[in-house]
Amino acid sequence: MTIDLSQFHDAFFDESFEALDAMEAALLQLDAGSPDPEMINTIFRAAHSIKGGSATFGFGEIASFTHSLETLLGELRDRRISVTQRISDALLKSVDVMRELLLSAKGKQPISMKFVTDLQSEIELMIEQRETLDAPAPVLGTVAATAPADAVEWDIALRPGPDFFAQGIDPLRIFRELAALGALEVTAHLDALPDCRTLEPARCYLRWSLRLLSPAPEAVVREIIAWVNADCTVTRAGHAAAAHPAPVVPAVQAGSAAEAGSIRVGVEKIDELINIVGELVITHAMLNQTSRGVTGPVGDALRSGMQQLERNMRQLQESVLRTRMLPISVVFSRFPRMVRDLAQRLEKQIELRIVGETTELDKTVLEKIGDPLVHLVRNCVDHGVEKSALRAAAGKEATGTVILKASHRGGNVVIEVSDDGGGLDPERILAKARAAGLVGPHETLAPEQIQELIFAPGLSTAETTTDVSGRGVGMDVVRRNIADLGGKIEVHSERGHGSHFVITLPLTLAIVDGLSLAVGDQTYIVPMTSTIESLRLTPSQVTCIADGREVFGFRDEYLPIVRLYKTFGLTPRTRVLHEGLVVVVEGAGRRIGLFVDDLLSQQQVVIKSLETNYGRVPGVSAATILGDGSVALILDVVDLIRIASLREAA
Amino acid sequence: MNSPANQTTAAGAQVVTFVIGEATYGVDIPCVQEIRGWSAVTRLPQAPADVLGVLNLRGTIVPVLDLRLKFGSTDVQYTPVTVIIVVSVMGAKGPREYGMVVDGVSDVIDVAPDDIRPAPEMGAGGTYVRGLVAVAGRMIVLLDVNQLLGAEFPAVDPEDATRAA
Numbered sequence: 170m171t172i173d174l175s176q177f178h179d180a181f182f183d184e185s186f187e188a189l190d191a192m193e194a195a196l197l198q199l200d201a202g203s204p205d206p207e208m209i210n211t212i213f214r215a216a217h218s219i220k221g222g223s224a225t226f227g228f229g230e231i232a233s234f235t236h237s238l239e240t241l242l243g244e245l246r247d248r249r250i251s252v253t254q255r256i257s258d259a260l261l262k263s264v265d266v267m268r269e270l271l272l273s274a275k276g277k278q279p280i281s282m283k284f285v286t287d288l289q290s291e292i293e294l295m296i297e298q299r300e301t302l303d304a305p306a307p308v309l310g311t312v313a314a315t316a317p318a319d320a321v322e323w324d325i326a327l328r329p330g331p332d333f334f335a336q337g338i339d340p341l342r343i344f345r346e347l348a349a350l351g352a353l354e355v356t357a358h359l360d361a362l363p364d365c366r367t368l369e370p371a372r373c374y375l376r377w378s379l380r381l382l383s384p385a386p387e388a389v390v391r392e393i394i395a396w397v398n399a400d401c402t403v404t405r406a407g408h409a410a411a412a413h414p415a416p417v418v419p420a421v422q423a424g425s426a427a428e429a430g431s432i433r434v435g436v437e438k439i440d441e442l443i444n445i446v447g448e449l450v451i452t453h454a455m456l457n458q459t460s461r462g463v464t465g466p467v468g469d470a471l472r473s474g475m476q477q478l479e480r481n482m483r484q485l486q487e488s489v490l491r492t493r494m495l496p497i498s499v500v501f502s503r504f505p506r507m508v509r510d511l512a513q514r515l516e517k518q519i520e521l522r523i524v525g526e527t528t529e530l531d532k533t534v535l536e537k538i539g540d541p542l543v544h545l546v547r548n549c550v551d552h553g554v555e556k557s558a559l560r561a562a563a564g565k566e567a568t569g570t571v572i573l574k575a576s577h578r579g580g581n582v583v584i585e586v587s588d589d590g591g592g593l594d595p596e597r598i599l600a601k602a603r604a605a606g607l608v609g610p611h612e613t614l615a616p617e618q619i620q621e622l623i624f625a626p627g628l629s630t631a632e633t634t635t636d637v638s639g640r641g642v643g644m645d646v647v648r649r650n651i652a653d654l655g656g657k658i659e660v661h662s663e664r665g666h667g668s669h670f671v672i673t674l675p676l677t678l679a680i681v682d683g684l685s686l687a688v689g690d691q692t693y694i695v696p697m698t699s700t701i702e703s704l705r706l707t708p709s710q711v712t713c714i715a716d717g718r719e720v721f722g723f724r725d726e727y728l729p730i731v732r733l734y735k736t737f738g739l740t741p742r743t744r745v746l747h748e749g750l751v752v753v754v755e756g757a758g759r760r761i762g763l764f765v766d767d768l769l770s771q772q773q774v775v776i777k778s779l780e781t782n783y784g785r786v787p788g789v790s791a792a793t794i795l796g797d798g799s800v801a802l803i804l805d806v807v808d809l810i811r812i813a814s815l816r817e818a819a
Numbered sequence: 820m821n822s823p824a825n826q827t828t829a830a831g832a833q834v835v836t837f838v839i840g841e842a843t844y845g846v847d848i849p850c851v852q853e854i855r856g857w858s859a860v861t862r863l864p865q866a867p868a869d870v871l872g873v874l875n876l877r878g879t880i881v882p883v884l885d886l887r888l889k890f891g892s893t894d895v896q897y898t899p900v901t902v903i904i905v906v907s908v909m910g911a912k913g914p915r916e917y918g919m920v921v922d923g924v925s926d927v928i929d930v931a932p933d934d935i936r937p938a939p940e941m942g943a944g945g946t947y948v949r950g951l952v953a954v955a956g957r958m959i960v961l962l963d964v965n966q967l968l969g970a971e972f973p974a975v976d977p978e979d980a981t982r983a984a
Contacts (some may be wrong), residue, residue: 383851448878562835574867691862737864779863782915783873784883794875 181222182275183433187655188215188267190502193264196257197505204245204252210388212260217392219267223274225339231270234285244296248677256578258297262288274280279741281377297709320351323390325379333373340377346393351383436532440493443679445511446486447775451480452717454796490677491529497575497584497735498526502540504546504573518557518568521548528575530582531677534654538584541647541658545586545670546571549645553590553668556719561738562663565589581656581698582676586671593662595619620660622756624648652757655681655696673698681776683803685769685795686752689739692801693765694774694793699806701753703768719746721762726792736788742766756807762807776803788812834930834952836959837904837921839887843927844921845959850914852876854924859900870971875919876905883918884971895920905919908965909965917968928954935961 192215195208216239223231244250248476256568273280347353358376394401460471512519553772574585602622632716649656650671656674710721732740743749751762774793790805834845860872860883869888874881887895904919935950949965952959
């Protein structure tokens with residue numbers, strides 16, 4: 170009976186891509202000149218686990234390529250070749266090649282092998298030329314601190330679990346690799362083997378004892394068994410069994426990303442949990458309302474019970490939401506490579522500083538924030554930071570700095586992208602905006618308003634369109650993507666001192682902090698991130714301009730009043746402006762005053778899609794369920810502003 | 820009750836009948852999720868007149884269609900005895916749930932396939948009438964809820980649907 174290995178392919182690919190990310194991260198830190206042996210080890214382990222897996226699953230090209238790579242890494246690790254720029258470039262390139270190979274194997278697509286074989290021959294050439302590349306470096310605190318010169322006897326006990334084969338591990342491969350180090354004696358223990366009728370072929374019943382006589386250092390021996398997820402001990406023969414269990418931690422978790430044991434869970438399972446908890450919150454709110462009507466001692470007991478329940482539920486909700494959270498390093502990790510490559514191509518000296526990469530946020534937010542961030546960082550590198558000569562002339566350090574920072578602030582995640590480059594040029598932006606017809610020829614704008622213009626569609630201030638940025642689509646898309654996530658972006662810039670972009674995002678897309686508003690018999694929720702202020706207008710504050718459009722003065726500007734009951738076709742409790750309230754809301758850089766009957770409360774609401782069963786509703790982003798079980802619509806402020814401006818234009 | 824039935828009524832299949840004005844209609848029982856009394860709905864801006872709004876059905880937001888308005892009644896009232904039939908139909912992305920407001924639910928009856936008479940040509944909109952069946956002297960109009968609600972609530976662009984999800 171053969172085991173269908175293809176069922177394990179997904180796990181292999183997932184792990185391999187993670188291993189590649191770990192490799193890339195370690196390679197980038199290797200740049201500094203004197204290589205950290207631990208970094209080389211991390212890279213080596215990652216390459217090794219990909220090689221092992223790909224050989225097991227029959228991806229010959231990957232295995233062959235990683236084999237060459239591993240040989241080179243081995244030479245680096247053993248200090249027979251030292252890390253040069255050429256080598257680190259080749260290694261980075263091989264990460265790309267391996268990624269391509271894995272992608273093509275995953276999609277079962279053929280791939281042009283030319284550049285694979287080219288790079289492979291280059292790597293093999295480097296290994297051959299090691300004598301001429303440079304003299305062997307002295308052994309300084311190498312990995313194998315206990316490297317013995319003479320052959321040592323190693324006792325290895327391998328006690329795999331029943332699902333050993335199902336993990337796609339071929340013990341024969343391990344034995345062969347160990348045998349390559351020296352004389353190997355393998356004893357298989359068959360005592361747990363059941364008879365043929367009850368034997369499950371995919372289950373592992375075997376244990377092995379191995380005795381290896383080899384001069385290889387302990388680290389090398391451990392390396393070979395490191396990626397075996399099994400109980401495994403390595404001891405020097407004759408020594409007391411100071412049995413270190415073999416590191417069960419997969420190679421990808423080496424380095425800073427090390428964490429406690431984890432399991433892979435499908436996102437849909439977590440989402441289901443989040444939904445159920447959302448239900449619980451709603452049911453609780455309903456019960457809470459009912460319990461208020463109960464009098465006497467029973468009512469008191471009931472209410473204190475409800476309070477306890479509420480605390481537990483909040484904790485449950487937070488814990489469940491946290492399971493969807495990932496550290497932002499998942500997104501940040503691509504930037505060191507990107508900035509390095511870009512800076513090289515643009516002949517600039519740029520240092521990227523990353524702060525707060527352990528800040529966690531929702532997986533969906535994380536997936537969607539990547540592209541906007543790439544855009545911002547590219548802009549900083551391309552337009553922000555000047556070339557060294559220019560920087561020197563301006564009395565700055567030759568090396569520019571781009572800072573990527575994430576932090577928690579209140580219930581939000583704040584991501585800042587800043588550079589110490591030239592900053593925004595208000596005159597040029599204004600000139601461009603006038604040329605594009607975004608600003609009237611005689612209109613004067615405050616400095617902040619000019620900076621806001623960079624988010625306007627169709628405005629690129631790049632003097633020349635490079636392949637890096639400046640294609641005219643850009644900051645407006647960035648702002649829209651961020652608004653889609655319920656967040657906002659602001660820019661602060663000072664001429665000559667760089668720019669500073671601040672993105673504020675909700676922690677999660679499942680819950681929104683909202684203000685509930687009443688219009689007629691309906692309740693609406695407006696997200697707190699969109700609300701500026703609510704106020705009661707006096708008749709004198711309101712000015713009627715042509716055809717019934719009303720505006721009011723608010724902090725040095727005039728804002729249009731949007732009567733929500735008109736937009737939504739409702740019967741309000743009042744049509745008189747000073748009897749109701751105006752809520753100033755902001756979306757996509759514009760503000761309007763929403764006229765409503767009343768403000769009800771501020772509350773966290775669970776977001777429910779309207780589109781599962783119905784469809785898009787203009788001016789509405791989603792729905793939620795209130796404490797009394799009724800449905801309230803969540804306003805889409807950006808869309809409301811769009812509707813209002815359409816009406817204005819009409 | 821979870822799987823919406825798309826197949827035609829098989830031998831001895833059951834049909835839930837309900838009344839709107841003077842007429843009696845029927846839908847296949849596997850489509851029917853539940854029958855509930857009237858409760859206030861949340862209005863949807865710029866929705867068609869017969870789409871009353873949305874309702875919370877155990878955490879799912881369910882649109883409610885007043886079948887009486889759709890079938891041409893003008894004088895409709897919402898009282899505690901007004902009934903919402905919650906049905907499940909198969910959409911492009913899985914089952915979708917809708918509420919249909921009717922005057923009252925009358926019965927569950929067995930219908931043999933041979934008893935179903937084809938509907939006379941009714942022009943536009945007639946596609947959701949699957950056939951007619953006479954039971955105890957009454958004419959029952961069998962409705963195809965997939966056709967009926969599929970036309971009312973066209974499938975949402977899947978790209979769009981991910982925005983608020």
